[in-house]
Amino acid sequence: MTASKLDPITRLIHHPYEPPAGFEAPQPGIFKASTVIFSSVAAMRSRDWKNKAGYTYGLHGTPTTFLLEERLCALEGGAHCLLAPSGLAAIATVSLGLLKAGDEVLLPDNAYGPNKALAEGELAGWGITHRLFDPMHPQDLADKISARTRLVWLEAPGSVTMEFPDLCAQVRMCRERGVTTALDNTWGAGLAFNPFDLDAGLGVDISVQALTKYPSGGGDVLMGSVITRDEALHLKLKLSHMRLGTGVGANDAETVLRSLPSIALRYRAQDQAARELARWCESQPQFVQVLHPALPRSPGHAHWQRLCGAQASDPAAGLAAGLFSVILDPAYSSGQVDAFCDALELFKLGYSWGGPISLVVPYEVASMRPHWPAHLARGTLVRFSIGLEAVADLRQDLERAWQTALRE
Template sequence: MPGMKDHDTDLATRIVHHDYLPPVGFVAPQPGVYKASTVIFPNVAAMRTREWKDKSGYTYGLHGTPTTFILEERLCTLEGGLQCVLVPSGLAAIANVALALLKPGDEVLIPDNAYGPSKDLANGELARFGITHVLYDPLDPTDLAARITPATKLVWLEAPGSVTMEFPDLCEQVRICRARGITTALDNTWGAGLAFAPFDLTGDGSLGVDISAHALTKYPSGGGDVLMGSVITRDLALHMKIKLTHMRLGLGVGVNDAEAVLRSLPSIGLRYRAHDEAARTLAQWMQQQPAIAQVLHPALAGSPGHDHWKALCGAAQGGPGAAAGLFSVMIDARFTQDQVDLFCDSLRLFKLGYSWGGPMSLVVPYQLASMRARSSAHLQPGTLVRFSIGLESVEDLQQDLQQAMERAFSLA
C-alpha cells in the first residue's frame, strides 16, 4: 500500500489493498470480463457527479460495466438502434417495456398470435395494475386500426407470429400506429436484426418501429445455455423511460452471460443462414409428406403472410430473402393426439424442448385451441407441431423425421 510499510499491515489487508495495476494497452479478439457490484470512486467529487445513464462513467455493477456496455453497443449495431438495456430474458424485455410505458387506465394492443407469456403478462400483472389489453388480428391491418382507442398507448407487433408463423404487413401496422401517435414495440427475436431492419423497414429511413425487444437467448447466444434479453430504441426520451424503469426494478444480467453472447455475436450471420437454409430444405420436404396437411414457414409460397415476408425480408429484390430456422406443421386431422405425441417421442435427433436458436434441433407439439382467442381460417385442421432446426446434417434430420412418421402414422 502506498505510504505504508509491509510490517504496518496484516497480510490479508495487503492482499485486499494491493496497489499493482497491469499496464494499459492489452488488446485481444474478445473484450475483457469485468465483474462488479461495488465500483470504486477516486474521490467524493467523482462519487457525487459520475453519470451512468449515458455510459460516461461507472457507479454500480447493476448500472453497467465495460463488458455490458460493449454488448449493448454491439447489439445496437446489429439491430440499427442507438440505445439498449440488457435484461435477464426475452420476457423480461417485454415486461420492462410495459412497466415503463403503461399506467392504470392505459390499454395495450397485442396480436392474437403473440408469444404466449406476453399475453399471460397482460392477463396477470398488467390487469392487476389497471392496464387493459385487446387482441387484434395480425393479418388484418384494418382490424388493428379499428381496435385503437384513446386509451391505447402501446401496440405490440410480432413478425412472424409465435408458433403459427403468420407474417404480418409490418409496414402498414407501423404506419397505422404512427398516424395515431402510438408507440410500437416489436418482438424481433425471429428476425434477430438479420432478416430485416426493425428501425428502417422501408430502406430509406422513413419508417421503423419505436422499440425492438429481443430474446438474446436465441440467435445472439446460439448455444442454448444463456438467458438474456434486450430492449433497443432510437429515441433518447423513450430510452430513458425504459432505462429508469429498468433501474428501479433492479434488472441486471450476469457478466459471464454477457461474455458468452459477445463471443457468439461475430458468428450470428453465419449461423442464422445455416439454420435458415436447413429449415427451408426440411420444410419443403415436409410439404410432400402424406401425414402433413400444411407447412407454416414464411418463406414458402402459400404460407400465411408470405407476400409480406417476401417484401420485407429481401426476396422481392431477387434474392432468397432471409428467414430463421423455425417452421411448424399441421399434422393431418385424421391422426389422433396420441399418434402425434408418438411421432414426437419417436424422434431421435430432435429433442423435446422449448426455445430455439441453438445447435440442437427441437420439437414441440402444441394444443392450438388453448393459445388463440379466435379461429384461424388460414390454418388447415389438424394438430400443430413446431420444429426448431439446429446445426445437424439436414440429411440426418430428414431421416429422423421419416422414421418417426413411419412409426407413428404407419406410413411405409
C-alpha cells in the same frame, strides 16, 4: 500507508500491482462488479448513472455490458440498448415502463404466449386493459386503436403459427395515431430486416429480442434486450429498468459477446436447413400445411418477401430464420402426434430455439388462440427449430419417427 507494514491478508486484498495497459485479444475483457470504486467523493457525486460517460454501480453498467449494448445497437440499427435477464423480462420492462392504470395495450392474437399472460395477469391487476387484434388484417388493428391505447405489440412472424403480417402497414397505422410500437424481433434477430428502417416503411419505436435465441446461439443463456432510437423514450424505459433492478451477469454477457461474431453464419445455415426440411415436409401427405414465411403457400409469404426480400438481390433469398411449423392431418390422433415427437432422436423435446440442437414441440392451437384462424388448416401443430446438424440426418429422423408413430 506503507504496503510492507500491512498484514499479509490486507496486502492480498489491497495489492498495488496493476497489469500494463495495451493488452488486446480477439475476445474483450470481462468486468464483474457490483461495487464500483470512485477516485474521490467529488467523482462519486458527479457521476450520472443514466449515461455511459462513467460507472456508478454494477447494476447500471460495466465495460462488459456497455460493449454488449453497443454491439446489439449496431446489429439492429438502434441507438440505445437496455439488457434484461430474459426475453420476457425485456418485454415486461417495456410494458411496465410505458403503461399505467387506465391505459390500454394491443397485442396480436398470435403473440408470444407469456406476453399475453403478462397482459392477462399483472397488467390487468394494475388496471391496464388489453385487447387482441388480427395481425393478418391491418384494418382490425386500426379499428381497435382507441384514445386509451398507449402501446401496440407487434410480431413478425407470429409465435408458433408463423404467419407473417404486413408489418409496414401496422407500423404506419400506429404512427399516424401517435401510438408507440414495440416489436418482438427475436425471429428477425436484426438480420432478416432492420426494424428501424424508415426507408423500408418500418421505423418501430422499440425492438425487443430474446438474446437467449440467436445472439447466444448455445441454448445456455437467458437474456433480453430493449433497443430504441429515441433518447427520451430510452430514458423513460431506463428509469423503469433501474427501479425494477433487472440487471444481467457479466458471465452471461460474456457468452453472448463470444457468440455475436458468428450470428450471421449460424442464422443463414439454420435458415437454409429449415427451408430444405420445410419443402420436404410439403411433399409428405401427413402434413396438411407447412408454415414457413419463405414458402409461397405460407400465410403472409408476400409480406415476408416484400420486407425481408428487399434486403437481398433476389427477393426469394431473403432471410427467414431456422424455425417452421407443420399441421398434421386431423385423421391422426393426438396420441400418434405425441408418439411421433417422442420417437424423434436428433430432434429433442424442448422449448426455445436458435441453438445448435434441433428441437420439437407439439401445440394445441385451439388453446392458444381466441378462435381458429381461417388461414390455418385443422389438425395438431408441431413446431421445429432447426439446429446445426446435417439436414439429411434430420430428414431421416423425421421419416423414422413417423413410421414409429403409425404403429401406435
